[in-house]
Amino acid sequence: MSRHQLLQLAIPLIKTHGFSREALARSVLYLPKPHEQPLSDAAVNSLFGNGDDARRTLITGWLDHxxxxxxxxxxxxxxxxxxxxxxARRLKANEEVLPLLPEAFALLASPTYGLPPLDPMPGLKHVSKVADDACYIIGDTSVGPAWFRRRAAIAAAYGAAELHQLTSPNTAYQFLDDVLNLTNKVDSSVSEVELFGKYIWRSWAGIIRSSGVLP
Structure with missing residues (x-):
């Protein structure tokens, strides 16, 4: 029984139990040789982190998945x-847990200790990893400055589409098509990519606040 194995078993439970410590605790019930009881709080703390850090571990594991x-x-x-x-495949993965994502993003963006301001780095890392993996999958051969511009443009495009999905899921895929059509323009200018990235962060923070999760 490894931490990674339990994390993978907890991911399907998110749909019913949310990004919660309970989902992590119940993961042992789905082992090849299931436990009779969920993990104790102490065991969840030991394996995945104390308090909300365990939830952050689950959110990060789901994003990786x-x-x-x-x-x-x-x-x-x-x-x-x-x-x-x-x-589009990545957007589809959001669908089963879409109502849970504003709170999940809020938790990632909130500091472990103290009060907000929100930390933009988890959101930027999230869309950057999506872009990097997407480029690998499609066989992108960009090098040098073009490598960075290409990934920044894709990260910005995906981030905008995901934000749109949170507020208007029925039109998310059409929005993705539209924003990808603008990618070449964004890709041509580092300054435009930077502005687009700032727009994404402001929008993401606004959605988090409007969800009522954070003041």
């Missing part, structure tokens, strides 16, 4: 998957 799912996009022949299909 959702990025891995991008690799399952069907392809035809030897051609790699398209960027649109890969990012």
């Amino acid at each position: 959702a990025r891995e799912d991008m690799r399952t996009v069907p392809v035809t022949g030897a051609a790699p998957a398209s960027l649109k299909d890969v990012l």
Whole structure:
């Protein structure tokens, strides 16, 4: 029984138990040789972190799992998957837990100790990892400054689409199409990418606050 194994078993429980310590505690009930009782609080603390740190561990594990799912996009022949299909697959992973994401993002963005301001780094790391994995999957061959610009543009595009999904899920995929059509323009200018990134952070923070999770 490893920490990683239990984390993977907890991920399917998020849909019913949320990004909670309970989901982590109940993971042992789904082992090949199930435990009779969920993990104790002390065991959850030891394996995954104290208090909300355990929830942060689960959220991060789910984000990693959702990025891995991008690799399952069907392809035809030897051609790699398209960027649109890969990012759409990542958006699809959000659907089962969409109502839970504002609170999850708020928890990632909130400091472990003390009061807000919110920390933008978890959100930026999230979309950057999506972009980096997407580029790998589609076989992007950019090098040098173009490598950074390409990933920054994709991160900005995906971040905008995910924010749109949180507020208007029915039009998220069309929005993704539209924003990807702007990617070449954004990709051409580091300053535009930076502005787009600031827009994403302000929007993300606004959604978190409007959810009522944080003041």
